[in-house]
Amino acid sequence: MAAINHKTLREDEFFFGHKACAGCGASLVLRHVLKILGPNAVSVLPAGCMSAVGFNFPNLAFQNNSMISPFAATAPVMSGIRAGFDMRKKRGDKIPDDFCVVGFAGDGATADIGLAALSGAIDRDDNLLYICYDNEAYMNTGVQKSSLTPFGAKTTNTPVGTQIQGALSNKKNMFEIVAAHNISYAATASIGYLPDFLKKVAKAKDMPGTRYIHVIAPCPTGWGHADKDTINFAKAIVDCGLWYLAEYEAGDYKISRRPKEFGSIKDYLHSQSRFRALDDAAIAHIEAERDAKWAYIDTHWS
């Protein structure tokens, strides 16, 4: 297959006519992933923004086989589809060789309610491509904190109050949790670095076993930035070192992009309304956490 980039990407669309917000990062994830996987992708979407905007009978936005799963059950529904088609093929039914079961689940569906079920699928090493589109909160229900909401973020249930300001917990590290299962392949990505993301999806497409890609997908509504700036923030989060692009394969972690100098965390945070209340002490804390993480990455990962 020719190298995947924006020039070689297929022209036809598989996800359109949906009612996602202007500037929606997650919808770009689906659009691009499905262009790589092609018409024989079978997508599974739990409750969340992308199922809410894509599956409104009679306005159904997927051109490929697609279905909603129970919120907590993205992975097992995928496992069932895979096993069902594999058994039908074994019994002689005509099933295309290149069909791929792909899941598109948000941060809450992945790191909170669906975590045990995802763990089960990885344990079985089922042949699946699981994409977590991470917009760092429960955006579909109106911006509530998930376990992937970063420290200090204001959401509708982590308000900036007089006693407590924003989310108190740190973002859970799903990539390394998944890798700790000794999964076949895991990667992080950002829609701000599209070629890297597309390359990882193309690589994962034809691998056996369970593959997991965790992609940062900013949400203008929840993050509080202009809808034209989605890609800028998806770049900035990587450039300032708060999100890293990496792969896990055959037991090894590999960093895909090491910023030579980190961009300003303060600029990244204060240009979004969700972080506007953070004071210098809180920002210094976030910087220290970032530096500790990168010190570990630089000494332990290739």
Add this chain to the structure above:
Amino acid sequence: MPRKFLSGDEAVAEGIRLAQPDVISAYPITPQTVTVERLSEFVANGELESHYMYVESEHSALAAAIGVSAAGARAFTATSSQGLLYMAECLTYASGGRFPIVMMNANRATALPWNIYGDQRDSIALLDHGWIQAYAEDAQEALDLCLMAYKIAEHPDVLTPFMINLDGFALTHTFESVDVPDNKDALDFVGRYEAFNCFSFDEPKNIGYSAGPAYNKYFKYDEHLGMNCALKVIDEVERDFEARFGRSYPGALESYHMEDTELCILTLGSISGLVRECVDIARERGIKLGLVKLRYLRPLPSGQLAQALAGIKALCVLEKDISFGAEGTVFTNIKSVLYDYKIELECFNVIAGLGGDDILPQDIKQIVNTLVDISHNKPYKRLQFLGIDTLQEG
């Protein structure tokens, strides 16, 4: 036809082996576990060509089965009690998505207090989740239901998931001699699943979507029609089954000595055997007593029930279930049939067997005595907890 000495759980495993689901998603829970253990042995020994999927919860067990069905393949899973409640939200995904999954449920009490023994509060609590609910009396019926369940659930006019209920321990863990049909005969009867409500690579589909206020009612109406249609299909499938295997089943309910009777006990599941014996004993004493065994609680065979109950004087609904603050749910269902068909009779509700409590012959005898008293216009209590309330008023 070879006979095997099987427990209820094992009879289900044999029945499912014969029905050859493509995928079995399995999670253990007492008293269902033996079923998924036996199925794993069948797969491991090559006696059953199925994909055996080890899931991490009941919620995932049914979710996986939904995926299997969406892929156009045949799915089986099994559960009990808290496991059934844990997968409850998936029940409506399965029924609303019209996925003809077959699931065995070992009827067991629901916590708290924690209790692993049999009653029917688990499945009856989920009566409105859109699943066909059948209740087996013995291991043979359990095996036969496994074969018939797929034919009924997968029928194009029905497309409704099917729950086969077996009383925990009383049926799952007691042994009897069971006729096990030949592999080929069974598969000829069940057939392969010819799915149309599934993904297609020729014509890709969105399935399992959302439908707002303007459309939702049509989907729900259709679901209701599918369930109602099951009554006719149950009869057809049972006639076909009888022609092939020689065992006949009487549709969604069985009437025993109801033709000339004045008094009736209506119940469901394994306790029916004891009640049937008590009917024989009562009849020897000249008491005109009959039994209605409800084999299916959904769809509710209203017409058949009305036919069976018309003309009797007094009825006891004996059930292992209570809807707190109301009455037994089976009783509520039966009374609605009585009202609809303008059948006037005296009726009362006995709640028994909760948490696996024994129901003894003398308990049934006391119910019979109460029915006799009621037929002589003595006062009675409408709702009685067996062993706690006295049956007679005053």
